[in-house]
Amino acid sequence: MSDDPHAATGGRDIHTVRFPAADPPDQVAVLIVGAGPVGLSAAVELTARGVPVAVVDAARSVVLVRAGAMGHSPRTVEHFRRWGLLHRIRAAWTFPPEWNRGIRLVTSLAGHDLVPVRPLGDGPGRFSLARPIRRPQTALQQVFLDHLRQRGVTVAGGWRVEQLDEVGDGVRVTVTETTTGATRTIRSDYVIGADGGSSTVRRLAGIGRDGEHATEKMFRLVVRTAEGALGPAPSGTNIVVNQKASGFLAAISTREWRVYAGPYALDAEPAESELLATARAAFGTDVDLELASATTFYHATRIAQTFRRGRVLLAGDAAHVRTPGGNLGEGFGDVVNLGWKLAAVHSGLAPEALLDSYDAERRPHNWRIADHALDRSRRSRAVLAEIRAGGIPDDADLSPAAEARRAEIGELLTGDGGNRGEAPGVTFDERYDASGVIWHEPGQLADETPWAAAVYEDDPRPGHRAPDLYVDPWGDTLYDRLGDDFGLLVLGDDRTVEHALTAEAAARGLRLTVVHLTDGPSRYRYGTETGSILIRPDQHVAWRGDTLPPGGAAAVLDRILALPHASKGTTTMADYLDFTAPVGLRTRGTVLIVPGRGESTATYRRLGARLAADSYRVRVAPAPIIDDTDVPGSLDRYASLLADAVKGVGEDGPVTPLVLVGADTGAAVVAGLVTRPAPDAAWWPAAVVLAGLPGGTAYQAENWDDELDGRTHCPVHRGVLSDDPSVRPGSLTEPIPPLLLETAYAGTADLPHLLLAGADDPYSDRERLARLAESLPLARLAVVHGGHHDVLNDLQHRTVAAEIVTFLEALRSGPPLAPIIQTAHSAW
Ligand SMILES: Cc1cc2nc3c(=O)[nH]c(=O)nc-3n(C[C@H](O)[C@H](O)[C@H](O)COP(=O)(O)OP(=O)(O)OC[C@H]3O[C@@H](n4cnc5c(N)ncnc54)[C@H](O)[C@@H]3O)c2cc1C
Known part of the structure; x- marks a missing residue:
């Protein structure tokens, strides 16, 4: 036997992976906290996209004997291949790979097989051209570290993150060297917290977790x-x-x-x-x-309440932990989803709003997987108990009865309750159905077969993983062709869509690879002989169609990059901003906020957080886009957006009462919608709040300062509006279709209405508003002293939020609607 401890691996030390002893930089675009497999892969992904990154880790090394993940799914192997690291990962084996004969189900290593050993297949799997692989996560870390060293990326071991402050347009992170106690600050545009299950970044960002604790x-x-x-x-x-x-x-x-x-x-x-x-x-x-x-x-689920707070993003175990057996795969999935988005924001191709879709896409996906994993682990433990209760023959027992019992055990293990059922849905079905940056097809979300762990079929509908395929008989694959870029598959002879999208992409500096699929089997895999399919860099379908929608290529790219698109007739993007009641408190109701002209969902971050602090579930929907040639159609489209918006707000639907709060044209749309009774619609509210309902007067702000003066005198909110690239200056000068205002002011709906108006709002028509209040059967008109047009976000925002909470609480105790507090005496 050799004395060399690494003889079997040709001299490679497989036991210890050492992080470089480096000083962290003073400044970097993206700071990654944690040199675990997720943090290092995030550095690989972002570096490939030209984003300057640095990684810090509190530890100086990691060791094989403490490594968690060993098995990696074909989906994960697809990522390894795109990163150009698959071959190196294969070469980083820690025991001879020929020891693996698939996953054998046995009574013991020396004992009996409980199910026949399946021969190793040599072709690609059914849903992927990749095969699963087994390598300990430390081996992956070593490969990632080598790759990053070759690209000059700083990875600094022995630096612990202690403090995190968001400062204007960046984050200041304080790190301490674990050996000397020396501290440094690192200024970055964004921080990725990939610091594992007990994430310090998550705690410092004030993000709680939901889920089940282990017993x-x-x-x-x-x-x-x-x-x-x-x-x-x-x-x-x-x-x-x-x-x-x-x-x-x-x-x-x-x-x-x-x-x-x-x-x-x-x-x-x-x-x-x-x-x-x-x-x-x-x-x-x-x-x-x-x-x-x-x-x-532990067999437990702990999922962060949001994967993004401002400039802090969580990935991997920092964002979600679940019953072991694949959580790293979801971590890599986070990285691949986030990488291209962060790069698009960094290069100015997309606004920060694109990062909200990271949470909207990854968090629901992780919940699905975690719920399945916990359920499966409970079921397999019940089966194990049943097997043990029925007896397991001793390995030495070779009698026919013992053989028969072993076969029976094999069947119990591979049956429905056992742990061995295939779960292709977990591996491949990362569909993003709550995303606002996917151009879902009309009715798609309602029609789709629900997600299921045991089921997966290639389905190139928007939001789903785009199936990979060979593009030639010599082994070139679609994913290799697309690489890190957006991809456009062109299936027919009509090149109109291709020309429009390539021109629009070129004008924006967006890298788009066009692939013409002419052969039958490839087209068959995509289920169509015609049309085009736009694929995101994370290999998910963003849009497909034979022709471009109204607004053309610009509308499509705007939506998938989360840019506001002003062209008429398009549906708005379903990009929501969510707030949940504090952990441990029961949700008291649901508030859907509908912004107005020029506003983004982020405009309502403060109001959302405040109402949520009072235990209301809040979702901010995107502002409606109103086509002045088709007001009823615009209302219809917004109604379907609201139907979509309420779907995801609670496990069993929205907690009632559901209240719509509209501001500016959002108020006009809400008022218009409730004139058309639809009590069976999921979005139909118990009451509405109309804030800053415009009177139709065309006050012309001359510049941004002037517009801000008309909107709000709250210095914080003026900053919020000015710093948000999604907010459109000049939008308040956009005319409102007269038919929309007429519909809004003709309201007679018998729902409780709270009308909020700023006394100094240059856009309101108080007389018209008073007439509306009087004509409505259940209305309260509250005028805010000194309030301007953005009455929800002016200096009096706390009092206004309190007025809304008072209204909500009264609703909860009604009907009949009555004030909870009566002033018996007041000296002011
Ligand atoms: C028993 C078991 C089996 C598993 N099997 C599998 C499997 O087969 N397949 C699979 O995909 N997954 C599996 N997993 C899950 C997998 O191990 C984890 O999902 C994975 O380690 C998560 O990687 P990460 O990079 O997010 O976090 P980690 O690997 O935990 O890395 C976090 C890093 O952050 C650093 N850090 C922490 N705090 C700070 C701080 N304040 N400052 C700086 N650095 C900090 C830590 O030192 C650490 O290096 C298994 C897990 C277990 C427990």
Whole structure:
């Protein structure tokens, strides 16, 4: 036997990965906190897109025996391939890959197969040209580190993030060197918190988590054997089921194996001898074992309440942890979703609003996966209990009865309740259905088959993963052709859409690769012989069609980059801003805010947070776009947007009462909508708030300062409007279609109305408003002293929010609607 500890791997040290000893920079575009696999892959992704990054990690090294992830899905391998690192990851094996014979289901390593071993296939999988791979996450980290070193990216080990301050247009992060205690500040445009499950960045950004706590704990053991003790090529990846051990028994090096023990009570501290006895039962032989490491993990779900707060973005375990067995795959999915968006914002191609879609797309996806994983782990534990109760024959028992029982156990394990059911939905179905930057097709979201873990079919509808395929018979793939760019698949002979989209993309400096799919099978995979399909750099379909929608190529690119698009007749983007009630408090109702001219969802961040602090679930929808030649159609389109908006606000629909709050033209649209009774519609409100309903007077602001004066005197809000690139200056001079105002002021709906008007609003018509209040059966007109047009966001914003909360609380206690507090005496 060789004395060289790394002889088996040709001299590679597979046990310890050392982070470089470097000083963090003073300034960088994106600071990544955490050099785990997610943080390092984020650096790889952003560097490939030309975004300057640096990584800091509190640790100086990581070790194989504490590595979590081993198995990586074909979807993850597709990312490795796009990063150009698949070959290096393959070469970074830590035990001879030929030890793997798929995942064997056994009574013990030395015992019996419980299901026949499936022969290794040699073609591509059904839904991907990639195959899954097994490499410990430390091996991936080493490859990422080498790649980043070659590109001159700073990765600084031994620096712990201690403090984080958002300052104007950036973030100031204070880091402390763990050995010397020296501190430094790093100024960056954005921070990615990839600092694991107990993320400091998440805590410093004030982001809470939801989900289920564990009631028991599990141990992940790494045990060491003598070299060759298990034969020359033992089966490297096994799932063991016997009376003492259960779960993975997997080689991580030629001498070290991972095995699981538990469940134990949360406060249990089992003796080493007990843990080793479980490990020995998994091997099924009396092999000499040394305990190299024992770490705890939990069957629990903890998901951040938002993946983005301002300039802080969370990814990987910092954003979501779930029952083990693939969470790193979701972490890589976060990185791939976020990378192109952050690069587009960094280069000025897209506004910051694009980053909101990161949360809107990834958080619901992670919830789906986590719920499935927890359910599956509960079911498989119930099956294990059933199997153990029914008996598991001793490995030495070779009788026909024992063989029959083993076959029965195999069937129980592979059946519905077992742990071995395929879950292609988890691997491939990352559909983004709550996203405002996807051009979903009319009715698509209502018609689609619901997401299911066990089901996946290639489905190139907007929001879904674009299927990969060979573009020629020599192995070139679609994903290789597209690389890091946006892609346009052209399936027919008509090149009108192609010419329009390529011209628009070129004008914006957006890299777009066009691929003409002419062969039948490829077109078959995309389910059409004609039309074009626009694919985002994360390989998700953004839009498809035979012809471009109204607004043309500009409208399509505007939506997928979250840019406001002003052309007439287009539906608005469904990009929501969400606020939830404080953790532990029951949600008291739901408020949907409809902004007005020129405003973005971010305009209502302060009001949203305030109402949410009072336990209301708040969602800010995008401002309506009104076509003056088709006011009823515009109202119809906004009604369907609201129908979409209420879908995702609560697990079982919105918590009632549901109240619509409109501002400016948003108020006019809300008022217009409730003149057309639709009590069965999911968005139909219990009451409405109309704030700053415009009178139609054409006050002409001369410049931005003048417009701001008409809107608000609150210095903070003036800053919010001025700093938000999505806010359109000059928008208040845009005429409002007279038919919309006539409809709004003709309102007679018997819903409770709270009308809020600023006493100094140059855009309001107080007499007309008073007449409306009198004509409505249940209205209250509240005039705000000194308030301007943006009455929800003026100096009196706290009092105005309190007035809304008072209205909401009265609604909750009604009907009949009555004030909760009566002033019996007041000296002022
Ligand atoms: C038993 C088990 C089995 C698993 N199996 C699989 C599997 O087969 N497949 C799979 O995909 N996933 C699996 N996982 C999950 C996987 O291990 C994790 O999802 C993965 O480690 C998350 O990577 P990350 O980069 O987000 O976080 P981490 O790997 O936790 O990295 C976070 C980094 O941040 C650093 N850090 C923390 N705080 C600070 C601070 N204040 N300042 C600076 N740096 C800081 C830490 O030092 C650390 O290096 C498994 C997990 C467990 C427990």
